[in-house]
Amino acid sequence: MTHILALDQGTTSSRAIAFDGEMRPVASAQREFDQHFPRSGWVEHEPEDIWDTTLATAREVAQDVGGIAAIGITNQRETVVVWDRETGKAIHRAIVWQDRRTSDLCHDLRGGDFEELVRTRTGLLVDPYFSSTKVKWLLDEVEGARAAAEAGKLAFGTVDTFLIWRLTEGRVHATDATNAARTMLYDIHKGAWDADICEALGIPMSMLPDVRDSDGDFGETTLLGGTIPIRGVAGDQQAATIGQACFTPGMIKSTYGTGCFALLNTGDTAVASENRLLTTIAYQMGGQVTYALEGSIFVAGAVVQWLRDGLGILGQASDAGPLARKADPGQDVILVPAFTGLGAPYWDAECRGAVYGLTRNSGPAEFAKAALESVGFQTRDLLDAMEADMGKPIEGVLRVDGGMSASRFAMQFLADITGAPVDRPPVLETTAMGAAWLAGQAIGIYPDAETFASGWSAEMRFDPKMDPDLRADRYAAWKDAVRRTLTRG
Ligand SMILES: Nc1ncnc2c1ncn2[C@@H]1O[C@H](COP(=O)(O)OP(=O)(O)O)[C@@H](O)[C@H]1O
Numbered sequence: 344m345t346h347i348l349a350l351d352q353g354t355t356s357s358r359a360i361a362f363d364g365e366m367r368p369v370a371s372a373q374r375e376f377d378q379h380f381p382r383s384g385w386v387e388h389e390p391e392d393i394w395d396t397t398l399a400t401a402r403e404v405a406q407d408v409g410g411i412a413a414i415g416i417t418n419q420r421e422t423v424v425v426w427d428r429e430t431g432k433a434i435h436r437a438i439v440w441q442d443r444r445t446s447d448l449c450h451d452l453r454g455g456d457f458e459e460l461v462r463t464r465t466g467l468l469v470d471p472y473f474s475s476t477k478v479k480w481l482l483d484e485v486e487g488a489r490a491a492a493e494a495g496k497l498a499f500g501t502v503d504t505f506l507i508w509r510l511t512e513g514r515v516h517a518t519d520a521t522n523a524a525r526t527m528l529y530d531i532h533k534g535a536w537d538a539d540i541c542e543a544l545g546i547p548m549s550m551l552p553d554v555r556d557s558d559g560d561f562g563e564t565t566l567l568g569g570t571i572p573i574r575g576v577a578g579d580q581q582a583a584t585i586g587q588a589c590f591t592p593g594m595i596k597s598t599y600g601t602g603c604f605a606l607l608n609t610g611d612t613a614v615a616s617e618n619r620l621l622t623t624i625a626y627q628m629g630g631q632v633t634y635a636l637e638g639s640i641f642v643a644g645a646v647v648q649w650l651r652d653g654l655g656i657l658g659q660a661s662d663a664g665p666l667a668r669k670a671d672p673g674q675d676v677i678l679v680p681a682f683t684g685l686g687a688p689y690w691d692a693e694c695r696g697a698v699y700g701l702t703r704n705s706g707p708a709e710f711a712k713a714a715l716e717s718v719g720f721q722t723r724d725l726l727d728a729m730e731a732d733m734g735k736p737i738e739g740v741l742r743v744d745g746g747m748s749a750s751r752f753a754m755q756f757l758a759d760i761t762g763a764p765v766d767r768p769p770v771l772e773t774t775a776m777g778a779a780w781l782a783g784q785a786i787g788i789y790p791d792a793e794t795f796a797s798g799w800s801a802e803m804r805f806d807p808k809m810d811p812d813l814r815a816d817r818y819a820a821w822k823d824a825v826r827r828t829l830t831r832g
């Protein structure tokens with residue numbers, strides 16, 4: 344039997360999932376790895392941990408199913424690895440997307456021509472979230488790094504690129520267009536690295552990988568038994584967009600993992616946001632770019648982890664919904680989970696979390712309810728910004744996935760507060776499925792986009808049930824709470 348192996352290298356764990364010829368997941372393995380927080384606001388991963396967990400899970404699953412026809416890679420985005428081309432060793436730990444160490448630098452870079460250049464060419468905002476200022480930090484701070492980079496001895500990559508390099512044993516230094524689009528170094532209109540931005544940040548272009556189609560040819564690996572081609576690569580949120588079959592302009596998916604990332608397919612038009620959303624690449628196939636508007640929220644499932652590990656009021660994440668159902672409906676407790684600032688559409692890196700409306704009777708149930716509702720409120724912020732950018736209401740359904748979409752309470756509130764039906768597919772591993780589909784259709788064993796999309800169906804639909812007046816009141820209360828939390832008022 345022919346299988347496609349999807350490698351999903353996420354923020355907290357590496358997963359390998361084998362899909363059979365019918366695109367059904369048939370075997371999987373997962374390994375968590377350590378998170379390093381050397382200072383407040385800094386987040387690092389050990390590149391060898393990323394590699395070891397990826398290789399171990401890939402080997403386990405490959406052995407389980409036997410023949411693998413092709414590999415698809417999907418990855419946590421923006422995270423930076425810089426390594427020595429000669430030895431293959433990283434010069435420093437990976438700097439993770441959540442890391443805020445370049446806040447001051449980004450602050451200094453805002454407000455002038457550079458910010459405008461970044462916005463118009465990369466579709467992004469000047470924020471520590473993206474890769475470029477992290478690369479600059481490494482070149483400035485690691486001894487000898489800048490000289491080595493200028494001599495062409497160092498390679499930069501997002502995690503996909505690092506894994507491709509390792510899997511091909513240094514033969515291929517490449518990424519796909521979706522990952523390139525998250526670096527803040529890539530012109531998404533021209534489809535090329537931007538020399539002006541690289542020069543402004545002092546990043547030698549010799550460090551940068553070759554950019555290919557998401558279903559391009561990324562070489563072969565002999566490390567999993569036999570010779571297996573790598574034929575699909577996409578950032579995890581883009582892979583989820585593909586796995587949710589959001590191939591038509593106007594379709595939206597929203598993934599609830601550690602954070603939440605909503606992508607609206609805008610077809611061949613790169614819509615410039617007036618509402619602080621990101622313009623990004625959904626996928627590139629056959630040289631043809633499909634764009635998306637993206638809203639990025641930094642804390643979604645992480646708020647449930649906080650209830651469990653920080654407050655200790657949950658035994659496990661799945662207790663959150665049942666606890667929230669016990670909350671006193673008369674209390675309007677609002678939690679703004681700005682643990683690391685707020686992402687879209689506010690982009691306030693300095694503000695921190697807050698709780699409003701506490702009474703003497705507020706307890707664990709009210710906290711659980713407020714935490715789950717905060718994710719719905721934040722998604723409504725994104726959808727409103729998308730509607731404003733598109734100049735028309737967003738019709739249709741929100742397709743959801745990710746670990747937190749398992750919560751029926753959270754998904755029902757999401758439908759209630761957005762007023763949009765919410766569809767949840769039977770396979771929540773849509774990220775891996777998207778990467779597998781890219782690779783599988785590239786080698787001709789999976790159907791084309793149209794056929795894949797027509798076969799897509801929801802396992803569960805959540806219809807909005809909230810009274811429209813109550814919806815308006817509750818959302819106004821959220822907006823008021825956010826206004827009071829922002830450092831910029
Ligand atoms: N039943 C549940 N109810 C609420 N949150 C959940 C539930 N199950 C998982 N989560 C949350 O989902 C997140 C894990 O989702 P996952 O997609 O694996 O994230 P990531 O890929 O970012 O590591 C965790 O933050 C966890 O708190």
Ligand SMILES: O=P(O)(O)OC[C@H](O)CO
Pocket residue numbers: 352353354355418419420421440578579580600601602
């Ligand atoms: O690893 P995840 O699923 O939390 O996704 C991380 C995103 O790609 C960051 O942009």
